[in-house]
Structure formats: C-alpha cells, structure tokens
Ligand SMILES: Nc1ncnc2c1ncn2[C@@H]1O[C@H](COP(=O)(O)OP(=O)(O)O)[C@@H](O)[C@H]1O
C-alpha cells in the first residue's frame with residue numbers, strides 16, 4: 001500500500017516535471033519566438049471550424065515570419081493574459097489586435113502599424129438608441145483591456161453611462177443582445193465581422209470611427225529588439241509583394257461561413273456537437289487530465305498539511321495553519337494569475353500555463369483538503385491516541401496505525417465533495433489560456449456566435465463527468481466501508 | 483512486610499497544576515512488586531491525573547517518578563520503551579475502532595517487534611480465553627457490549643506482557659450487570675501476582691483485592707493503609723465522610 005502510493009507519487013512528479021519544463025523546441029537555424037495572442041478576437045484571432053487558430057493577425061504573423069526568416073510558437077489566450085505574458089517575459093511578443101496607445105508604449109515597444117482601425121459602437125439590432133447621448137444612465141458592456149474599452153471610459157462622464165466588463169467578446173455581445181446593457185464599444189473590424197457572422201448587433205458609426213488608431217505587434221519594452229526589427233522587415237516585404245492585401249481581403253470580404261462552417265451545422269445542438277466533436281473531446285480530455293492530476297496531487301498535499309496540522313511540534317502546526325490560511329483565503333483566479341504572470345515577472349523564470357494551472361489547483365484545493373483532513377484527525381477521539389501511546393507506540397506510529405485510518409474514513413465524504421469542486425475549478429484555468437473544456441466553449445462561441453447552444457453542450461458535458469465522478473467516488477466509499 | 487520487596491514505582495513529591503487549579507500537591511507513593519494498590523476518593527480529587535502520570539500521559543510540574551528503575555521524567559529516557567511494560571485500562575475502553583478484536587490485541591506486540599504475527603495471534607487467543615471471550619476474536623469492536631469491550635481492553639494491555647497494570651475506573655462506564663465479569667478478570671490477574679494500581683469506586687472489590695488502599699482528597703493522599711485500616715478504622719475525618727457517603731449510596 002505504502003509502496004504503491006510512493007510509486008504513483010514519483011511517477012506523477014516525473015510527469016509534472018516533464019510538462020513543467022517543456023519549452024519551445026527551437027529549430028536549429030531560425031530563431032523561434034513564443035508569441036501570445038488573443039483566442040477570441042475575430043477577425044484578427046479566432047479558431048476556424050477545424051479548430052485551427054486563424055485570423056488576420058495569425059496569417060500576417062505567419063507570412064511575416066516566413067518573409068523575415070524566423071519561426072513562431074503561438075499561444076492563444078485571453079487578451080489581458082496575452083499582453084501580461086509579454087510584460088512578464090513569459091512570451092517574446094504579442095499580436096492580438098492591439099491598438100498602439102501611449103499608455104501601452106510605457107510598457108511595450110511596438111512594431112510599425114500593421115492595420116488602421118478605429119472604435120465603433122454598436123447596439124442591439126432593433127435598439128431605439130441612436131446617438132451617444134441616448135446612453136445617459138444606461139449600461140455599456142466592454143471587453144476588458146481593449147482600446148474600445150479605453151475609449152468608452154474616456155467619454156463615460158461626458159455621456160453619463162455606466163460600464164460593465166467581460167473578458168471575452170461573445171459575452172459582451174450577448175449582454176447587449178439580451179438587454180442587460182445597451183451598447184458596446186470595440187474595434188470596427190471586429191464588430192463588423194461578428195455582425196456578418198449573424199450576431200444581432202448594429203454598428204452606429206460605420207462611416208466615422210472614433211479615435212482612429214493603429215494596430216501593432218508588441219514586445220516588452222527594451223527587449224527582443226531583433227524580433228521587432230524582423231517583424232518590421234517582414235511586414236514591409238509582404239506589403240510590397242501583395243500578400244498583405246490578400247490576407248486582409250480574405251477575412252474582410254469572404255463570407256463568414258468560409259471560416260465557421262455552414263449555418264446548418266451551427267444552428268442545432270447536434271450540428272454544433274458534430275462539427276466541433278474533436279474540439280470538445282480534446283477540451284474534455286484536458287479538463288479530465290487537469291482534474292485527475294490536480295485531485296491526486298492536491299489530496300497528497302492536503303494530507304501532508306493535515307498531518308502537519310496535528311503534529312506535536314508547535315512550529316509544524318503553525319506552518320500548516322499559515323499555509324492553509326493563505327491559500328484558502330486567496331481567490332483561485334488571483335492565485336492562477338499570480339503564479340503564471342506575477343512570479344515570472346518578478347523572477348524572470350518562465351512557467352508553463354499547465355504547470356501554473358496544476359500548481360494553482362494543488363495549492364488552492366490542497367488548502368481546503370488540509371483543513372478538513374486536520375479536522376478529521378482532530379475529530380478522532382483523543383482516547384484512541386492515549387491508548388496507542390500507553391501501549392508504547394510512538395506518536396507517528398499511533399498516527400499511522402490508529403488515527404489516520406480512522407480519520408480518513410470520516411473524511412471520505414469531504415474528499416468526494418472536494419473532487420467535484422476541483423473538477424469545476426479547472427474551468428477557472430481557462431483564464432490563463434489552458435485549453436480545457438470551458439476555454440474550448442469560449443473559442444467555439446467566438447467563431448459561431450451560438451452562445452446558448454454551445455454553453456448548453458458544455459454544461460451537459462460537465463454534468464455527465466460530475467455524475468460519473470460521483471458514482472465512482474461512492475463506489476470507492478462503499479468498498480472502503482465494507 | 484518482613485521479606486525485602488522490590489520497589490516497582492517510586493513517586494516523590496510530584497506537583498501538578500492546571501492554571502490556578504493545583505491538582506496534585508506534593509504526592510509521594512511507592513508501589514512494591516506484586517502489590518495491588520487501590521486509590522479511592524471523591525471525583526476531581528486528582529486520582530486520574532496521578533495514575534496517568536505513572537506512564538507520562540500527564541507530565542508533572544515537579545517531583546520524581548521512577549518506574550522499574552527508569553527516571554521517566556528524564557528527557558533521555560525512552561518513554562515508549564518504559565510504556566511497553568506498563569499496561570493501562572481506561573474508563574472508556576478506547577479500543578481501536580478501525581481493527582477487529584484480535585487486531586486490537588496483536589497490533590502493539592507486532593508493531594513494536596515483541597512478537598511475530600503468529601505468536602501474537604496465539605497469545606491473543608489465549609488472552610481472549612482468560613477474559614472469557616474466546617469466540618469474539620474476529621468481530622468488530624463496535625459489536626461488543628461495554629463489559630466485553632473492557633475485557634478486550636485488558637487483554638490488549640496484557641498482550642505486551644507488562645509487569646505493571648494501571649486501571650482508571652474500569653467499571654464506571656458499565657451497566658451494573660457487566661461489572662462483575664470485569665472485576666472477576668481483575669481479581670484473577672491480581673492472584674497471578676501482577677503489580678496493579680487501580681482507581682475505583684467499587685469498595686467491596688477494593689476490600690477483597692487490595693494490599694493497600696490510598697485515599698485521595700484535594701490533590702493529597704490523606705490516608706493510606708490496609709483495607710481493614712481504611713474501611714473499618716478510618717482516622718482521617720474526610721475519609722470518614724467520604725466512606726459514609728459511598729457506603730450508603
Ligand atoms: N486536561 C485538564 N485540563 C484542565 N484541568 C484538568 C485536566 N484534567 C484534569 N483536570 C482537573 O484536575 C482535577 C483533578 O482531575 P482528575 O485527576 O480527573 O480527578 P479524579 O480522577 O480524581 O476525578 C479536576 O479539577 C479536573 O477538573
């Protein structure tokens with residue numbers, strides 16, 4: 001039993017190490033750069049019906065890299081995470097429909113502008129709102145960190161509207177269509193693309209965008225000068241040879257169906273499920289993988305914290321209490337960002353999103369586990385320990401042979417509960433760009449704008465998995481009590 | 483006491499306080515080899531605290547405790563080794579809930595390397611025979627009655643081959659009809675020459691088995707002597723009051 005557990009632990013640590021250390025494998029001759037990108041920003045960045053990341057940004061980047069002689073590993077994630085990853089040196093550059101602003105210039109160095117854009121504002125298709133002054137007292141939905149959001153903030157007091165934020169575009173559009181908010185501000189091409197794709201919105205200023213500006217590729221200020229120079233070089237080449245125009249036209253003139261699949265496939269649950277079968281499946285696999293590894297490591301860590309919590313040494317007990325206090329008190333999302341973006345920014349060492357995700361799960365779920373494990377041990381009658389000690393057993397032997405087995409039995413329901421929470425919590429890791437089930441849902445919705453159906457499918461998948469997990473746990477519990 | 487006897491337990495001037503509550507005050511007591519000492523006294527007088535000090539389940543604030551020639555308050559003493567020779571029986575049995583009756587008895591001897599598993603099981607079966615529960619070896623402890631549990635607890639303590647046994651009110655948690663069986667086992671144990679220190683409210687049993695009776699009151703030994711001295715000619719006034727209460731209860 002003990003040996004088996006040890007073997008599992010060692011195997012997992014090895015696995016953990018391999019994934020944790022896996023870096024971009026640079027090809028021999030050309031430099032390879034890790035570039036982050038927005039995962040949900042059509043037509044600049046999105047997934048096509050075959051789950052490939054495409055869009056103006058993606059195609060331009062590829063063409064530029066080829067022209068200038070470098071290779072890229074693209075990491076799609078949420079816009080803010082994409083920007084932050086570069087600021088914290090987790091990645092070399094970011095191409096995410098980023099507007100060049102003075103604020104951003106303080107943190108990033110930008111390439112030559114690669115696209116002219118401006119801010120559009122849109123309402124629901126049949127909205128009565130016609131001018132900005134109609135927004136008085138109403139709510140405007142915005143995507144966090146975008147130029148559209150920045151512009152809306154700047155005129156918010158002038159026009160007297162309120163603001164609500166979301167981290168992905170589709171949720172913003174849904175919010176407007178559903179009437180929770182009345183309008184949104186975003187980059188003109190982005191809004192036009194999603195409307196072409198069937199989103200029931202209407203651009204109010206198609207002829208005269210606000211705050212016309214430029215999109216740029218960015219690196220961290222003062223770093224990767226060579227990459228930036230190469231990007232500019234490549235951009236000049238593809239502008240000259242016509243590749244640039246071809247790419248822009250491909251996205252802005254083509255019918256949306258070219259990228260998203262036929263309307264028929266996108267308008268029924270079954271069609272969506274069929275079209276995105278492999279995406280859902282790989283998302284589910286990633287969710288299960290995170291859950292299983294997370295549960296095992298968090299349980300081991302929690303057990304250790306729990307055992308430390310009933311140690312005879314005061315300092316060991318205090319250590320356990322402190323660790324539990326800190327990580328139970330910290331919102332999981334904050335912890336994930338802190339590990340993925342905060343720590344590397346401070347220390348300069350990169351950590352993969354997957355490792356940061358697992359570490360987040362282990363620290364957070366492990367703290368909850370530690371608390372109920374300690375509680376479980378403490379609820380074992382003190383007489384059990386006294387009896388064991390009176391026979392001459394040491395404290396640790398008494399713990400192992402008498403207290404821990406009895407405590408564990410009391411904890412089984414708490415463990416099952418924690419397993420289910422862990423499964424659900426993996427969805428939060430979509431925020432640092434891990435492509436698990438929830439993130440998969442977000443990507444599909446960006447492409448096909450079928451929020452209701454896609455989220456219904458995702459919810460069903462979670463329910464099925466949770467049901468299976470519950471059955472399995474109950475089976476284990478029965479066997480333990482037999 | 484004409485023949486020279488070995489001192490098994492030597493206690494000198496121990497004190498113990500819980501906060502302001504001075505529970506044991508300068509207690510000294512020697513227990514001889516093969517002796518049965520019964521401790522009586524009102525509840526809260528410090529009997530349990532004193533008994534639990536003999537195997538260091540409680541630590542005194544000051545004083546000397548020697549068991550089998552080991553100074554158990556010396557940090558260099560391996561208390562686990564000393565405890566192997568001191569069996570303890572608790573008021574609430576404290577049988578290990580995660581083991582069967584047999585496993586309860588064999589756990590410590592096997593774990594502590596005193597016996598092989600086979601030897602321990604052999605011994606456990608003998609002990610179950612002696613305490614009158616030969617057919618309960620493989621049942622879960624939760625299926626036993628209180629009296630049966632306490633007899634298993636005695637067998638568990640005896641499995642380590644201790645040469646001192648401590649009993650803290652072993653029959654107080656039992657239904658009256660169960661008390662006799664447990665006392666019977668203890669009487670037989672006393673006859674084998676086991677050194678025993680017993681806290682009990684069973685005065686009849688004390689009269690029968692004790693070589694010496696010790697009366698505790700307010701954290702002090704107020705009087706000690708043979709059962710006849712204590713029960714028929716008590717000198718201490720508080721002892722007289724105590725006896726008049728328990729005898730008429
Ligand atoms: N762990 C403890 N903490 C605080 N007070 C205690 C503790 N154990 C015993 N006491 C107190 O010590 C006194 C003696 O208790 P005890 O030795 O159990 O008496 P007895 O066994 O004679 O009934 C009582 O006043 C009791 O409340």
Ligand SMILES: [Mg+2]
Nearest residue numbers: 529530531651
């Ligand atoms: Mg007591």
